[in-house]
Amino acid sequence: MRKIFGKWIDQYFSDEEAILLALLLALGLAVILMLGQPLGPVFAGIILAFLMQGPVDWLESRGVPHLLAVSLVFVAFIGLFLGMLLFVMPKAWTQLVNLFNELPRMVSQVQALLLLLPQKYPDVFSESQVRELIQLATAELSRAGQWVLTFSLNSIGNLMALLVYLVLVPILVFLFLKDGRVLARWWASFLPERREMMTRVWHEMDVQIANYIRGKALEIVIVGSVTFVAFALLGINYAALLGIMVGLSVLIPYIGAALVTLPVALIAFFQWGWGGEFMWLMIAYGIIQALDGNVLVPLLFSEAVNLHPVSIIVAVLVFGSLWGFWGLFFAIPLATLVKAIANAWPRHEQAALPDKA
Structure with a gap:
């Protein structure tokens, strides 16, 4: 067991920069948990x-x-x-x-x-x-x-x-x-001059995570504002509250829209019943969701976040339970960070043993 564990350490942690990055990540996590x-x-x-x-x-x-x-x-x-x-x-x-x-x-x-x-x-x-x-x-x-x-x-x-x-x-x-x-240059002055791996991770984060965070913030504002205006024009009660809920629902991929549909439908039902007003509101809500997924998201996110849906759901559950709202907001960027580190992490393949004559 010691031999197998030693080979694994030599393969993934023999690079000094990898060890330094692991220590920095552990230090950052400790600061967030203890001094958050x-x-x-x-x-x-x-x-x-x-x-x-x-x-x-x-x-x-x-x-x-x-x-x-x-x-x-x-x-x-x-x-x-x-x-x-x-x-x-x-x-x-x-x-x-x-x-x-x-x-x-x-x-x-x-x-x-x-x-x-x-x-x-x-x-x-x-x-x-x-x-x-x-x-x-x-x-x-x-x-x-x-x-x-x-x-x-x-x-x-x-x-x-x-x-x-x-x-x-x-x-x-x-x-x-x-x-x-x-401040960034001051912080970088404490890092070693040889930091190819950190540079690769930072470039991938800068391209994907920055695009995602800024785009997601803008998406929340646009979807929430459009929903509020549409609901106010249709005359539903609690239009501002529902607009905020629909805007924030884009934080949770795949299930956010499904979760917020229930209060929208219930409030409309209790106000109008199964009348024409209810149908028009649900049609407007469906159009907003369709435009968000098929028009707004492709326009805002110029660089795709290439993550499997299972990875996204797991990231939402884990980081959301740890840090609440901010964990939900940064779930996909943090998952992208983990993926970038995994892709850039140095791996030293073990040399094949020579065949015995």
Whole structure:
């Protein structure tokens, strides 16, 4: 066993750069797990600056000075952020509270429909089974509604942390945009001069991950905005809340759209029933999903992320459970990073043993 393990070590970890990269990855993971909460504003600033580096590079390629390009992109970011904070989020929160206040009426309608099942299908459903299901669902919805109504009061203790984010993150974003190249050169000065493997990994990340992250952020904004406008024109209740949900659903490949379809259909059904308005809304929702998958995604993602669907689903489950929202957002980029490291990792083939005469 020791001989087999030794050969495996010699094959994959005999290169000094590979060992250094493994140590850096382990150190980075340890910093995120141990200091993720106190360094949260720094990580958020790095992520947002990375998202906005594309527009800065585009302006600089057209002759705009670096500081002016950074200032223009930063002002646009602040304007978008304030618009979300002052107009979109309060409206969505109000609609969420109203939705939970309206849940008792919706539950009553569902109860009436469920109680008809034992009459129509007595061999399949019994009245006791249906009533137990109704009691369980009512208890869960009551707890969820109580959580939503009391969340704002319970969050007063976190107000200072929220203010820290609101003040520090914009400052850090501006500094990272302005001095990001200087900081990158300073960090690279600590690395060995011979770093072919790290360079290969970085180039693959820069081509695929940067394209994915910036494209995904833009896709969320476009899909969410178009959904809100379409739903508001069709007159459905909670249009802002549903627009945010549909926009965020693009974070989860394959299953995000399927999951968000249920609340869209339920809210439309409880508002209109099986009428023409319900059909028109579902047709509009289907068109938005089709345009997103067949038009918007090919336009935004110029470089395909070549990952097997099983790898994508596993990455979403693993990183989403570890880091929540940010884990879902970065699941595919992190899986791409793992693939890039695996492809660039040096392998020293074992020499074949000479045949005995």
